[in-house]
Amino acid sequence: MGPLNGIKVIELQGIGPGPFCGMMLADMGAEIIRIDRSTAAGKPANPTDILARGRRSIAIDLKSSTGVETVLKLVETADILIEGFRPGVTERLGLGPDICHERNDQLIYGRMTGWGQTGPMAKVAGHDINYISLSGALHAIGRKNDRPVPPLNLVGDFGGGGMLLAFGIVSALHERTKSGKGQVIDAAMTEGSALLMNAVFGLMNNGSWTPTRGENFLDGGAHFYNTYETSDGKFVSVGSIEPQFYTLLLEKSGLVNSEDLPTQHSREDWPDMQARLRKIFMQRTRDEWDAIMLGTDICYAPILDFEEARNHPHNIERQSFVSRDGIHQAAPAPKFSRTQPQLPDASVAPGTDSRDLLVEAGFSTDAIDQLIESGAVVQV
Numbered sequence: 001m002g003p004l005n006g007i008k009v010i011e012l013q014g015i016g017p018g019p020f021c022g023m024m025l026a027d028m029g030a031e032i033i034r035i036d037r038s039t040a041a042g043k044p045a046n047p048t049d050i051l052a053r054g055r056r057s058i059a060i061d062l063k064s065s066t067g068v069e070t071v072l073k074l075v076e077t078a079d080i081l082i083e084g085f086r087p088g089v090t091e092r093l094g095l096g097p098d099i100c101h102e103r104n105d106q107l108i109y110g111r112m113t114g115w116g117q118t119g120p121m122a123k124v125a126g127h128d129i130n131y132i133s134l135s136g137a138l139h140a141i142g143r144k145n146d147r148p149v150p151p152l153n154l155v156g157d158f159g160g161g162g163m164l165l166a167f168g169i170v171s172a173l174h175e176r177t178k179s180g181k182g183q184v185i186d187a188a189m190t191e192g193s194a195l196l197m198n199a200v201f202g203l204m205n206n207g208s209w210t211p212t213r214g215e216n217f218l219d220g221g222a223h224f225y226n227t228y229e230t231s232d233g234k235f236v237s238v239g240s241i242e243p244q245f246y247t248l249l250l251e252k253s254g255l256v257n258s259e260d261l262p263t264q265h266s267r268e269d270w271p272d273m274q275a276r277l278r279k280i281f282m283q284r285t286r287d288e289w290d291a292i293m294l295g296t297d298i299c300y301a302p303i304l305d306f307e308e309a310r311n312h313p314h315n316i317e318r319q320s321f322v323s324r325d326g327i328h329q330a331a332p333a334p335k336f337s338r339t340q341p342q343l344p345d346a347s348v349a350p351g352t353d354s355r356d357l358l359v360e361a362g363f364s365t366d367a368i369d370q371l372i373e374s375g376a377v378v379q380v
Helices: 015-027 065-075 089-093 096-101 130-134 155-181 189-196 198-205 244-254 269-281 286-293 307-311 313-318 354-360 365-374
Strands: 008-012 031-037 055-059 079-084 108-113 182-186 225-229 235-239 300-303 323-324 327-332
Touching: 008 065, 015 031, 015 130, 015 155, 031 065, 031 130, 055 065, 065 108, 079 130, 079 155, 079 313, 089 286, 096 108, 108 323, 155 182, 155 323, 182 313, 189 198, 189 269, 225 269, 235 286, 244 269, 286 300, 300 365, 354 365
Parallel strands: 008 031, 008 079, 031 055, 079 108, 108 182
Antiparallel strands: 225 235, 235 300, 323 327
16 A cells, blocks of 8 residues: 555645655545636546546635635645745635644645745746756766756656655654644755755865766766667766776777777866777677676666556566556655555546545535535536
């Protein structure tokens, strides 16, 4: 059932990092009740919305005082609330942390924003690319003498956002076992993406990292930590940082026979060494290089597309990817020795579980009928 079995989460429907956090908690066995907007009721379920897996849905009119009161009733028996609105929005709705804590002082109130709840940028619109710009992370990603390259939305939305909030939530849950009290978590993608950069900041502090993009050993500047095209138009990755691994790279690539090899960390020679390796890797197909390098300590791997990744023997044995009703997706992770999580149910249509959830929350049949008749709650 997963290590979070028995934990109840209220999720105010949002996009991006909030649902990703909810997915992580659902994957670990938590019960997620998604509060969908009443206007969304009637929309069909979207099984391709993988981030929304593992929820039940109640559709509520949050502009209605009766609807807000319904949410607060649900909050009374919840462990966690997740919201991803701009600062001040839930307060205006009547669902801010102070009001929620009056109903349930053990509630963990998780807030997910780009800039944080305070500061001069707090209420300004933005997206992942903007948040990782302000933290300095985006500056470091890209090739030399070229523009910074957005790393999808992995660094801000998911690694520095949703995953940061999930970590904050489980930390607060642990603290609650000692204090008996809930608290508010202010998770900001700017700070999360900055946190992900701390190893690089450490290298900057000791002089091992130049601020010029594409000149460092982890950002594409080094020949021994890079990607290379093969003769069939595919690509491989090499990460031979340690000297013993680098020795293997020289051996397996054939460079060991060269008489004019510079030392591994001679930065002025990195461009020339990259050119040599580019030429060498273009002499064979990716499969041929796999036969030579894969499984050795070079720190080598083929760069797989999504379908290839799903069908790779290592990922198959580890069950890293799963499929349900033809929807391919990554499996819940990490793995546990006792409380192994299972793949949650697929996304449901907004308002699918409204009546059932109200029954479980202790509402009478008459009260439920009145809520649905008034439009404060919608059942589909």
